[in-house]
Amino acid sequence: MKTEYAKRVYEELEKKNAGEKEFLQAAKEIVESIEDYVAKNPKMQEQKILERFLEPERFVQFKVVWVDDKGQFQVNRGFRVQYNSAIGPYKGGLRLHPSVNASIIKFLGLEQVLKNSLTTLPMGGGKGGSDFDPKGKSDNEVLRFCQSFMTELYRHIGPDTDVPAGDIGVGAREIGYLFGQYKRIRDEFTGVLTGKGLTYGGSLARTQATGYGLCYYAQEALKALKNTSFAGKTVVISGSGNVAIYANEKCTQLGGKVVAMSDSNGYIYDKNGINLDVVKQIKEVERGRIKEYVNRVKGAEYHEGCRGIWSVKCDIAMPCATQNELNLEEAKTLVNNGCIAVCEGANMPTELEAAKYLIANNIIFTPAKASNAGGVATSGLEMSQNSLRLSWSFEEVDNRLHDIMVNIFNASYKEACESGNKFDLLTGANVAGFKKVAEAMMAQAI
Ligand code: NDP
Ligand code: 2IT
Numbered sequence: 001m002k003t004e005y006a007k008r009v010y011e012e013l014e015k016k017n018a019g020e021k022e023f024l025q026a027a028k029e030i031v032e033s034i035e036d037y038v039a040k041n042p043k044m045q046e047q048k049i050l051e052r053f054l055e056p057e058r059f060v061q062f063k064v065v066w067v068d069d070k071g072q073f074q075v076n077r078g079f080r081v082q083y084n085s086a087i088g089p090y091k092g093g094l095r096l097h098p099s100v101n102a103s104i105i106k107f108l109g110l111e112q113v114l115k116n117s118l119t120t121l122p123m124g125g126g127k128g129g130s131d132f133d134p135k136g137k138s139d140n141e142v143l144r145f146c147q148s149f150m151t152e153l154y155r156h157i158g159p160d161t162d163v164p165a166g167d168i169g170v171g172a173r174e175i176g177y178l179f180g181q182y183k184r185i186r187d188e189f190t191g192v193l194t195g196k197g198l199t200y201g202g203s204l205a206r207t208q209a210t211g212y213g214l215c216y217y218a219q220e221a222l223k224a225l226k227n228t229s230f231a232g233k234t235v236v237i238s239g240s241g242n243v244a245i246y247a248n249e250k251c252t253q254l255g256g257k258v259v260a261m262s263d264s265n266g267y268i269y270d271k272n273g274i275n276l277d278v279v280k281q282i283k284e285v286e287r288g289r290i291k292e293y294v295n296r297v298k299g300a301e302y303h304e305g306c307r308g309i310w311s312v313k314c315d316i317a318m319p320c321a322t323q324n325e326l327n328l329e330e331a332k333t334l335v336n337n338g339c340i341a342v343c344e345g346a347n348m349p350t351e352l353e354a355a356k357y358l359i360a361n362n363i364i365f366t367p368a369k370a371s372n373a374g375g376v377a378t379s380g381l382e383m384s385q386n387s388l389r390l391s392w393s394f395e396e397v398d399n400r401l402h403d404i405m406v407n408i409f410n411a412s413y414k415e416a417c418e419s420g421n422k423f424d425l426l427t428g429a430n431v432a433g434f435k436k437v438a439e440a441m442m443a444q445a446i
Contacts, residue, residue, distance in 0.1 A: 006035035009050040020103035022323060022348070026110050027054055029352050033430035036419070049438050052446070056109060058082040061102070062152045064130055066144040068137075077101075078149050080128035080156055080164075083109035086440035089160055090126030091116055091376060091383075093167030096174070098133040105129060107323070108167070111347055112376070114433030115369040118408045121380035126162050128153070134169045146177035154182050159190040159386070165379050166195045168322065171242060172207070176200075191386030194379035203382035205397040206375075211246025211345065212398065213374015214318065214366075215254060216405035218343040221364050221371075224413055225423060226340060231255035236314040238262045238306065239321030240283050240290050243345040243372065247318050248276050260312045262321065263290040267309040270300040313337040320345030328354045335363060344368035359423050370412045370429035377404045 001007045010031050017023055031050065038044045064076040079102065082090040092112040095104070105127050113125030132145050157164060166175055175195045182192055189201075196202035205212070215230070222228050235256045237244050240263050248258045257273040263283075268274070268290055278296050282288045294302045303309075310317065310330035317334050319326050323346065331354035334342065341364035344350060348368055350358075358365040378401055385391050392400075408429075416428030 001032055001035060003035045003039050005038070005045050006031050006050065009054070012051070013054055017103075017106075020106065022107040023103045023110070025352060026107040026348055029426070030110070030114070030430050030434070033427040034434045037431050037434065044438060044442070047442060049441065052441060053084070053434070053438065054110070056081050056083045056106065057085060059102070059106070060156055064132070064145065064149050064152065066141070066148040068141055076130050076132040076145070078128070078130045078152060079105045080153060080162070081105050081109035081126060082156070082162055083125040083127070084113040084437060084441075085124035086437050086444060086446060087117060088122035088124045090162035091123035091165075091379065092125055092127040093129075093165045094170045094174075094178075095127070095129035095167040096132050096134050096169030097129070098131050100129045100131045104323070108347055111369050113437060114430060115373045116376055117433040117436045118370055118411065118429060119373050119377040119380060119404055120407060121377060123376065123380055126164070127167075128164055129167065129170075134174075139173075142174065143177050146174055147181045150178045150181035151185065154185045157182075157192055159192050159383075163191065163379070163383060164193055165376070166242070168241065171195075172197055191383050194382040196382070201382075201386055203378060203385055203391065203397055204394040205401060206378045206382055207242065208246040208249070208398075209378035209401055210243045210372055210375030211248070211320070212250045213377065213401055213405045214243070214247050214320075214343060214345045214371050215250035216374065216402050217366055217371040217409050218251075218316070218318075218341065219254060220406055220409035221343070221366050221425065222341060224409070225364050228340075229255065230316070233257070233315040234259055234313070235316045235318060236260045236309060236312050237318045237320055237345075238267075238309050238325060238349070239319075239346065240279055241321070243375070244318075244320035245276065245280060245283065247320055247345050248274065248279070251316075251318075252276065256316065259314065260309050261290060262306040262309045264306055264321070265289060266291060266302055266304045267306055267312075268293045268300055268302050269312060270297060272299060310334055311337075314339055316341045316343065318343045318345050319349035321349065322346055323348040324351055326350045326354055328357055330354065331357050335361060340364060341366070343371055345372050347372065355426055359421065359426060362423050365423070365425060367412075367426045367429045369433060370408050370425060373408055374401050374405055377401060
C-alpha cells in the first residue's frame, strides 16, 4: 500500500478482524487497487469512505439444530452477512461446506458488493451459509437441515431486503427446500431466493449463467489483449460443480478443448477432450466422484490430489472450484507450460501473489468479481422477471447475460487502461465496481 490513509485503514482492519485470513486477503487486494482512485478524491478520505465501505452493515450468526437419519441431534452454525445495501437489496449466495466460518462469509460478502455493482443491476452485496457438510448426507437429512436453517434465516431476508441464492453445496435441490420453508413460514410467494426451479419462478439460463458468463468475459479479454479466441485452445478447468460444468460447455461451443477437470479428491485428464455428458451424469445426477469418469471413458486418466491439475499443459486455465486453489508456484508452472490466460470462475481462487505475477507477465488474468458475475447478474434478471410476473425465453436471458458480460469487460478494461496497465483487470474491476458504491454511499450518508 502506498498511501498513509490506506495503510492506516488496513492496519485497523487487521486488528479488528485478527485471524480472518480470507477476509483480510480480499480486503487487502481491494484497498491496494482503489487507493489511487480514493487519493484523487480528497472528499472520500475526509468522509472516511474506506472505513465505511469495509465495515459490513450487519452480520448474523445463528444455531442450526437438525435430526439425522439415526435420530441423533446435530448442531451447525449458520451465517448471513448483509454487507452493503447502497445500490440495492443485499444479494448473494449461500454456501454449505465444512470450511465455512466468519472469515469466509465476510470475504465472499465483500467481493459480492463490488461484483454486484459491476453487473450494473440494482443489487447490494450479501453472503451466507453454514459449516454443514452435504457430502454423504441423505436427501432427507439435507431437507431437515435446510428447513431448520430457513427457520432462522427467514426473519432476516425478503424480496426487497435480502435475496439469497446458491453457491458451493447449494443447488436446485437446496433452493427448493429453502424456498418451500420460507413460503410456509411467511405465507407469501415472492422472489425471496434466486436459482429457483423453472416450475416455481426460476429463470431459464440461471443454471448455466456463471460458467457461460465466464466464457463471454474471457472471450472479450482474449480478443482485446491477445487478439485471439477460444478456437483451437486447450483448456483446464478445476472443479466439476455448477460453474465448472457450464464453463466447459460454453468454452467447448466456442471452439476450446477441455482436457482436465477435478473435485477435491483429484483430477481427470482426457487428451481427447472431456465428455461433458459423462461428467454431468456423475456429478449432477449421481452426486458421485470425478474419479468415476475413468471407468466410463476409455483412455482417460485419474490422478489423486486436486492441485496437480495445474501441471497439465494448457493455453487457458479456469479455476472454478474454491478460494486459494492456485498459488504462485502453480501460476509459474502454468506460464512455463505456455498458458496465456487464467480466468477465474470461483471466488478468489488465485492467491494475490500469483495474480500479481500473472499481471506483471502480461498473462490475461480475469478477476472473479468481474468474470464470474454472470451468475448473480442472471439472478438479478430472475428478480426482474419475478417482479414483472412473467418469464423470458432462454435466448432472451442469455443475450442479456452476454451484453452484461461485455459491458463488465469494457468497464474493467477501461479502468485497467487508465491505471496504466491494460493487463491489470484486477485494478480495473475493483475501481469500476467501487466508484458506483462509493458515490451511492456518500449520497445516502451511510
Ligand atoms: P459446486 O458445489 O457446484 O461445486 C464445487 C466444486 O468445487 C466441486 O467440484 C467441489 O469438489 C470443488 N471444491 C469445493 N470446495 C473445494 C475445496 N476446498 N478444495 C477443492 N475443491 C473444492 O459449487 P459452484 O460450482 O457453484 O461454485 C464453485 C465456485 O464458484 C465457488 O468459489 C463459488 O463461490 C463460485 N461461484 C459460484 C456461482 C454460482 O452461481 N454457483 C457464482 C459465482 C461464483 P467436491 O465435490 O470434492 O467438494
Ligand atoms: O458468488 C456468487 O456470485 C454467487 N454465488 C451467486 C450469487 C447470486 O445471488 O446469484
